[in-house]
Amino acid sequence: MARRISLSRAARLVGVKRGTLQQKIRAGELTTFEGEIVLSDLLHAYPNAQIEDSSMLERVEQIIEQATFINPDKIARKPDNVALTARIMSLGERLAQQQRLIDRYQRLTRQLEAQIDQLAGDPGALDRLKKWLEEATAGITEDGDIIDQSFVNETFLRVMSAQATVIPSGHEFFVEGAESVLEAGLRGGLALNYGCSNGNCGLCKIRVVSGEVRKMKHHDYVLTEAEKGLGYVLGCCNTAISDVVLEADEAQSTSDIPLQKIPIRIRKIENPDQQVLIVSTRTPRTSRLRFLAGQRATLAIDKVGSGFYPIASCPCDDMNLQFHIALDQRDPVAGYLAQSAKVNDMLNLEGPVGSFVLDENSPYPLVFIAEGIGFASIKGLIEHAMALDVAEKMVLFWISGDRDNHYLNNLCRAWNDALDNFEYVPLEMCATGNLQDAIMARLQPDDPANFDYYVCAGNELLAAMEQFVESREIPKNQLHCEAI
Numbered sequence: 332m333a334r335r336i337s338l339s340r341a342a343r344l345v346g347v348k349r350g351t352l353q354q355k356i357r358a359g360e361l362t363t364f365e366g367e368i369v370l371s372d373l374l375h376a377y378p379n380a381q382i383e384d385s386s387m388l389e390r391v392e393q394i395i396e397q398a399t400f401i402n403p404d405k406i407a408r409k410p411d412n413v414a415l416t417a418r419i420m421s422l423g424e425r426l427a428q429q430q431r432l433i434d435r436y437q438r439l440t441r442q443l444e445a446q447i448d449q450l451a452g453d454p455g456a457l458d459r460l461k462k463w464l465e466e467a468t469a470g471i472t473e474d475g476d477i478i479d480q481s482f483v484n485e486t487f488l489r490v491m492s493a494q495a496t497v498i499p500s501g502h503e504f505f506v507e508g509a510e511s512v513l514e515a516g517l518r519g520g521l522a523l524n525y526g527c528s529n530g531n532c533g534l535c536k537i538r539v540v541s542g543e544v545r546k547m548k549h550h551d552y553v554l555t556e557a558e559k560g561l562g563y564v565l566g567c568c569n570t571a572i573s574d575v576v577l578e579a580d581e582a583q584s585t586s587d588i589p590l591q592k593i594p595i596r597i598r599k600i601e602n603p604d605q606q607v608l609i610v611s612t613r614t615p616r617t618s619r620l621r622f623l624a625g626q627r628a629t630l631a632i633d634k635v636g637s638g639f640y641p642i643a644s645c646p647c648d649d650m651n652l653q654f655h656i657a658l659d660q661r662d663p664v665a666g667y668l669a670q671s672a673k674v675n676d677m678l679n680l681e682g683p684v685g686s687f688v689l690d691e692n693s694p695y696p697l698v699f700i701a702e703g704i705g706f707a708s709i710k711g712l713i714e715h716a717m718a719l720d721v722a723e724k725m726v727l728f729w730i731s732g733d734r735d736n737h738y739l740n741n742l743c744r745a746w747n748d749a750l751d752n753f754e755y756v757p758l759e760m761c762a763t764g765n766l767q768d769a770i771m772a773r774l775q776p777d778d779p780a781n782f783d784y785y786v787c788a789g790n791e792l793l794a795a796m797e798q799f800v801e802s803r804e805i806p807k808n809q810l811h812c813e814a815i
């Protein structure tokens with residue numbers, strides 16, 4: 332039987348985003364069978380994958396690098412010996428099954444040849460049949476060489492990471508090294524339910540439907556015998572040692588996320604231009620912020636005051652939170668952070684709040700429009716969409732007073748260069764008609780009605796986008812707005 336692999340694994344194997352493969356499937360250049368791709372079809376579509384994958388260690392390093400794009404804790408991602416051994420054992424069994432299958436086919440082929448030899452007296456059709464069989468067998472061997480190599484490559488990736496599929500959502504993510512299922516799920520952009528991240532609260536309980544997990548650290552929370560019997564484990568204390576299917580609670584909306592009060596520590600304050608501060612902070616390890624990308628939080632400083640700011644980072648890294656704060660003289664928190672605050676000072680965070688979040692159930696590609704510091708919320712949404720890796724295409728329009736005011740221009744350019752499904756369009760402050768023309772020009776030849784629009788801007792631009800959506804008969808629920 333032709334070897335099939337999931338869309339997520341196929342994307343990793345040939346080094347592209349899932350969205351790129353989805354585009355090929357839509358264009359009829361690749362076909363799927365029950366959501367999976369035949370390995371040989373993938374190799375025909377990406378013949379260079381063979382060359383790229385000649386050094387699998389490099390590829391694994393690349394995957395680890397990508398995984399640590401958000402969380403720099405690299406050492407934790409390397410599989411420990413026990414997890415590695417368990418994965419190799421599981422793969423060994425699978426390889427043994429495949430080998431048994433191959434042996435049976437070879438035996439069958441020999442039997443067929445013997446049958447044909449017995450009928451050798453008839454020089455007609457049977458001779459031709461024998462010749463055909465010889466050629467077909469040789470063909471199988473040649474094809475086999477190609478597929479075997481990719482099989483080896485894919486098997487190697489499988490040892491280094493396990494694929495997790497969550498039901499009922501169908502979300503997928505990879506568990507790298509010895510990281511916990513919870514860490515991996517959050518890094519993959521899922522809004523999993525959890526609390527302490529440390530084995531105390533039991534909120535991260537998940538049910539293992541198939542596959543194997545292994546407990547990686549002690550937990551104080553006690554699962555009942557009935558729960559254990561049903562396959563429940565704690566996501567924050569277990570890693571996956573084979574591909575797994577998990578039943579888990581995921582936040583469906585902002586109302587599923589509780590309001591939290593957390594003391595956070597300042598790690599860095601940057602001043603990319605005269606108008607904005609970028610404040611990087613860190614939560615305690617056992618009290619991380621559960622939030623959805625695009626939400627906001629209140630930051631308070633004793634004896635100074637408080638302010639309400641967008642969280643400009645992805646929930647996939649719930650310990651390292653970033654805020655972009657406009658240097659407004661009327662804002663005491665901004666003034667204090669710019670002039671007096673130091674690294675390691677504490678801030679009091681309360682949040683999250685807000686409903687400007689990704690509609691994960693929408694099948695459409697994404698258009699992001701940010702005006703000035705509206706980029707803060709949009710950045711969180713983009714990083715979340717990247718972590719989820721489900722959008723076929725993303726286009727960012729960032730409108731600013733002048734070109735120097737795209738205060739994270741290099742980051743946007745890096746996304747543009749590194750991701751084949753991401754396009755960055757910096758714009759100087761323009762008439763709304765020009766913005767609409769720019770959008771139409773970039774989306775062509777696609778129908779603008781087949782996109783979701785996320786806009787964080789001033790009231791004038793928001794009104795223009797409402798007009799744009801109405802004039803092109805785009806359903807209103809595809810426009811998501813947040814005022815700055």
Ligand code: FES
Pocket residue numbers: 525526527528529530531532533534535536552565566567568
């Ligand atoms: S998050 Fe609290 S026990 Fe796992």
